[in-house]
Structures are given as C-alpha cells and as structure tokens.
Amino acid sequence: MARVKMQILVCGGSGCYGNNSEALIDNLKLELEANALENDVHVIRSGCFGLCSLGPIVKIIPGDVIYTKVTPEDAKEIVTEQIMKNRKVERLLYKDPVTKKSVATETEMTLHKKQLRIVLRNCGIIDPENIEDAIAHDAYEALAKVLTEMKPLDVIKIIKDSGLRGRGGGGFPSGLKWEIAYKNKSEEKYVVCNADEGDPGAFMDRSVLEGDPHAVLEAMVICGYSIEAHKGLIYIRAEYPLAVARLKTAIGQAREYGLLGKNIMGSGFDFDIEIRYGAGAFVCGEETALIHSMEGLRGEPTVKPPFPAESGFRGKPTNVNNVETFACISPIILKGAEWFASIGSEKSKGTKVFALAGKINNVGLIEVPMGTTLREVIYEIGGGIMHGKKFKAAQTGGPSGGCLTEKHLDIPIDFDNLIAAGSMMGSGGLIIMDEDNCMVSVAKFFLEFTVEESCGKCSPCRIGNKRLYELLEHITKGKGTLADLDRLKNMSLVIKDTSLCGLGQSSPNPVLSTLDNFREEYVAHVTAKKCPAGKCKDLMEYFIISANCVGCTACARVCPVGAITGERKEPHLINPAICIKCGSCMGKCKFDAIIIQ
Amino acid sequence: MILYYHSLVNQVNMKIIKSPAELTRIKTDIIKKMSEKEKLRIRVHMGTSGLASGAKEIYEFMKVELEKRNIDAAIIRTGDMGYSFAEPTIEVKLPGEAPVVFGNVDKLKADEIIEKYIKNRELVDGVLPSNFRTI
Structure with a gap:
C-alpha cells in the first residue's frame, strides 16, 4: 500500500461546522480528485482546534501549516498552490494581532492558544499509579x-x-x-x-x-x-x-x-x-x-x-x-x-481551571490564564453554544455564585471582577445556559440544592432558604405577585447578613443575581403568568394550530389522559382542563401543529 | 551486634530516596530507560469521565489487538485530559512523531487507528488537535 504523502486536516468542531466546514471538505476532495491526487492526499475531519473565532481551520501535514477562515471556495487555491506547488497561500495565514505578521506553522500558533495548563500539566500525560x-x-x-x-x-x-x-x-x-x-x-x-x-x-x-x-x-x-x-x-x-x-x-x-x-x-x-x-x-x-x-x-x-x-x-x-x-x-x-506573577490579571495571578458544563459544545475541563474573558472561554475554547442557540447566562461559583449575562461576556474573569459583577469565582464550575433556560427555575434549582445541604445549625439558613424556595416555587406555579419579588429580595438580604457560615451567606446569590439580571422574566411569571423560556410546566399551555393540523389523530392516540379530541382529517383540540402537559403530543406531531403558549 | 530483621529490610530497600541528588539520579535513569528504546506509546485516558464512556474496554481492546497483530507498544493508563465531550480519548505517539489524540474512540475507531495510523501513519477522522499550551 502506498504511503499517503500529505494530509489535510479540516476542523469538524461545531464552530467550524457552523461555518461551512463540511462544504469545504467536499470541495477539497473534489479538487483532489480532479487533479488525481486522492490517493496521495487525504482529507481528515478533526476535532476542535480551540480557535473557533478563526474558523474554519485547515492544517496541512507535513509542515503543520495552519490556514484560518477558509471558505469552500478556497479549496481550489489550497490544492493548486499548497499541495501541488508547495507554496503557502499567504492570504489565508493567521495574522498576529500585534505584529501583523503572518503566522504559518502550528508551533508558532501555539503561542496564540487561549489555554495554558499549569495545574493540569500532567493530567492525561502521566500514569497516576506509577x-x-x-x-x-x-x-x-x-x-x-x-x-x-x-x-x-x-x-x-x-x-x-x-x-x-x-x-x-x-x-x-x-x-x-x-x-x-x-x-x-x-x-x-x-x-x-x-x-x-x-x-x-x-x-x-x-x-x-x-x-x-x-x-x-x-x-x-x-x-x-x-x-x-x-x-x-x-x-x-x-x-x-x-x-x-x-x-x-x-x-x-x-x-x-x-x-x-x-x-x-x-x-x-x-x-x-x-x-x-x-x-x-x-x-x-x-x-x-x-x-x-x-x-x-x-x-x-x-x-x-x-x-x-x-x-x-x-x-x-x-x-x-x-x-x-x-x-x-x-x-x-x-x-x-515572577514567572507565576507574570501570568493572569493585575490582582489575580496564574491560571484557573474551569469545568464547562451545560449547553456548550465542548463540555470538559479547561485551564486559562486569569483575566481571560467569558467570550473567549465560550466561543473560542468551548466551541460555542449547542445547536447554534443564543447565549443567555453562565453560572459561576455554583450555588453560592451568580450568573453572568451577555453584558458580562467581555469582562476579564478574575476574583475581583466576578464579585463586582455580582457573582464569584467559586471553585470553577461554569454552567452555560441558553435561551431555553428559565432563570427562575435555575434559581429554584440552586435553592433546592442549598435547602438540601443546609446543616440546620442557624435559623436564617435553615428556615430562610426553605421559605425562599417556597416563594420561588409559588412563582413558577403562577401563583406569585409583584410583591413577592420584593419579598424575595428582602429575605435574600436578611439571609445573607445573618447566616453563620459561607453556605448561608451566599445561598441567596443565585436569586439576587437572576433577579437583578433577568427581572423582566420574573415579572412575566407573576403578572402575565407566562414563562418566556417555556420551561415552567404550570405556566404553559399546549395548543393546536388548526391551520397546520391535518387530523392524522397521532396526538390523540398518544395522549395518556385523553385530552385531545377531534374527527379524522379535521383539526384537533386540546382540552386544557384535562391536559397534564406531558408534551407527548408535541413529540408525535409531524406537522408542527402543536405549540407551547 | 544484633541487627533486627526490619532494619535489615530497610537497608536493602534501594528504593528509598535518601538525598535530592539521588532523586535526580533516579529521574535521569527513568528518562534514559524510557528513551533508550523509543517505541510506540499509547495513552488511554482513564479518569472518571473516560471510564464512564468506556475507556476500559478500549484499553483492553488495544492490549489484546496489538499483541494479536504483533505490534510492540507501551499502553499507559492516565487521567483525563479534559476532553469530556469526546471521551473516550486516546493518545498515540509514534516513534519520531508528535503525539496525536483521537476522540470518541469505540472499538471500530480503535481498529481503524491501528490499521491506518499505527501501521501506515495515515490519520483518521476524529483527531483532536491540541488546543492548549503547557509549561
């Protein structure tokens, strides 16, 4: 079997995929075939390079030449110039933002990588049992x-x-x-x-x-x-x-x-x-x-x-x-x-490990210098939000922290900036939320956690958090009033001020920060009795658009409580009094006739 | 003079590092031993995330299959690299080449890696480029 002479690595990470990297792969393959090179040069789909803002990324092996922002139309030039004549396609090389010089190889490119591993230096490298x-x-x-x-x-x-x-x-x-x-x-x-x-x-x-x-x-x-x-x-x-x-x-x-x-x-x-x-x-x-x-x-x-x-x-x-x-x-x-102090921001030195979780493509561990922005973490290392949805918030500091929103995307993450933004560094959990997350439910989730974990020694934490949780539950059930929002805030502040330890002093943070950043969502829950994200079961109603309904009866057959009625080939109806909002009908409908209101 | 058994054991135990110089010596020895005969090295990332996605199976598969196909390799168990989204991940270091990490490795992919990359140095889909610097 003949040895492959060259390999073209094309990033197939979600960021680059969204930027048409599949079409690029197809074009490269076609171009290679047109020049009868398909046996000598292979096109490989790779994982994320961590340079998503510059995507799609192409790497040529051997030589480790890196091309950025490559469009499907560039395939021809890459094949004719780089592959056949071994000449670099200058305009596609990455330009150093400071020196404006072209950076060609991956080794030079390493310096531009956002992640720096100090704590994780040996993780995945050494045998921990040896x-x-x-x-x-x-x-x-x-x-x-x-x-x-x-x-x-x-x-x-x-x-x-x-x-x-x-x-x-x-x-x-x-x-x-x-x-x-x-x-x-x-x-x-x-x-x-x-x-x-x-x-x-x-x-x-x-x-x-x-x-x-x-x-x-x-x-x-x-x-x-x-x-x-x-x-x-x-x-x-x-x-x-x-x-x-x-x-x-x-x-x-x-x-x-x-x-x-x-x-x-x-x-x-x-x-x-x-x-x-x-x-x-x-x-x-x-x-x-x-x-x-x-x-x-x-x-x-x-x-x-x-x-x-x-x-x-x-x-x-x-x-x-x-x-x-x-x-x-x-x-x-x-x-x-001095070496350590040279990394990071002014008052927070070194690097921080974050565990990326939630609605982000590259779930996992990352380590970045302090002072890296949330935007870089999410879009350049994390590969962006899942399914191309819109970023809504990131929870830092777990149940003791708060959420960062779109307006915080560009602040450098370090201890002091996060506190100024109403959150905290915490141990490094970073939960990413998209437009489908209801912030009241998020606050409720974390409160449920602290209620469960409160040791019960001091009353503000033991009783206060429980009351806070009940209020949130009230709101998500559509029974809240505007006065409840003020009560939420007051109670949170009292719990913060009077609790014995860090757990109680920080447990209302998710409530306070979501209330600050997403007040309109709370208001929608209590006044219009609507959940904008469509997450709170008690506030939504399944509804059939009669124009789309063809009367296939699939929904009526799957409904476990018989809430859907209608003749064959006629638009159906959901009886809200019987409906338990299980969502089965919506999953079955092939005509997008069922929506949540 | 009476020598007690346990003190004897202690004396013959050559592993005890008695001085910083000895640590350096041991370190040089280990590195020398590792580089003397540079062979194919495969790291299977077996932290909790890796194991939960089936890294152990891949570890066993690699061990059995490489032996079956007469390929001499050192297979090392390590912790996770942080690529939780692509577990199980393995790293293959061919002699004289930079290490390459592959993601979402199942038995089929592992077989492809052996046949294409290890035998012919041909990359396969699912390569995870290194996205970090280290010290």
Missing part, C-alpha cells in the same frame, strides 16, 4: 529544592510574591495563609487538603487527583515544611472512589520511595499524609465544618475567628488549601514567583 512516571515529569523536584536550599520563610515569601490566591472560591492569598499558620507556634500543626468538591457541575479537583495525585502530595509536604507541620490530611468525598484509590496508591508509593515519612530525602524533615473521608455534604467544603467532620464531629461550621490557622484540627494551627491551590505550588517553586 510514581516513576511522575518523577520523570518533574514531580518532587520542587520538594528537593525546598528541603535543600530554602528555609520555611523563603518558601512563604515565594508563594506570597507569586500572588497565588486560594482556588477553592474565596481567593484568600495563600502565602499569607501559610505565614499566619507559620507564626502560630505549636508542637503540633496540620496541613489539610480540601478535596471536598461539592458544586454541581464541578469536577476540577477530581480530575487533578485522578490524573496527577503526586502534584498534591508534593505540595502538601512543601506546605508542611514551611509552616513546620508534620502531618497532612486529605479530606475527600467518598463519592470519588477512583480519586481515592489513586491517592492511596500514590501515598503508598511515595512512602516506599521515602518521599513521605521520616527524614525525607535525608533532610531530617518528617511528614506523612493520611486520607479522611467525607460523606458528601456540601457544607463540609467550608473549612471549619470540614475540620469538625475530620474530628468525628457533625459537619457543622463554627464562627470565625478563631481561624483554623490559629485553632483548627484538634485545636492546633491548621492550614487548609484546595486541591488546585496545592497543584500550583511546585511550578511556582521551580519557575519562580
């Missing part, structure tokens, strides 16, 4: 550097200078946290890794622990060295069986290699790590509740101060950091604080 593979990819090198060349305060200074902020949601400067824990002297101190990832739709920490557990272990030892602790605890939810199994293997192997235990690498420093399991309570992601849960008490938060850095696990100074925060530590030690 410590040697990890060592070959620089694991424990930072630890060696710390143990031989640095004093605890040197490490803390580097972390402070790097500008690293806690990735669990709050964004507290990690170096400062370490410093406080260092200054609180005690014989017994603890390093705790918070792997209790509870936001609906978020799975960043899980992926890091499953893909690169040694990154977290190493950073915990480094943290222990700098705050003078000798014991580390990983609090992980039992719902992550694979992550737990891989962590256990990793801890076992690290002990075997003397990277955990007594006298690590001959430095005289002792440190060991144990795993503690959580039962999957959302509130246990809050650090005081997490500590109580580890102590065997009920997972309930307590008032801060005292902060865990003064009195944490078993009343001793404890430093709690999130998985993602720990995963940033080794690169900072190895590459320096």
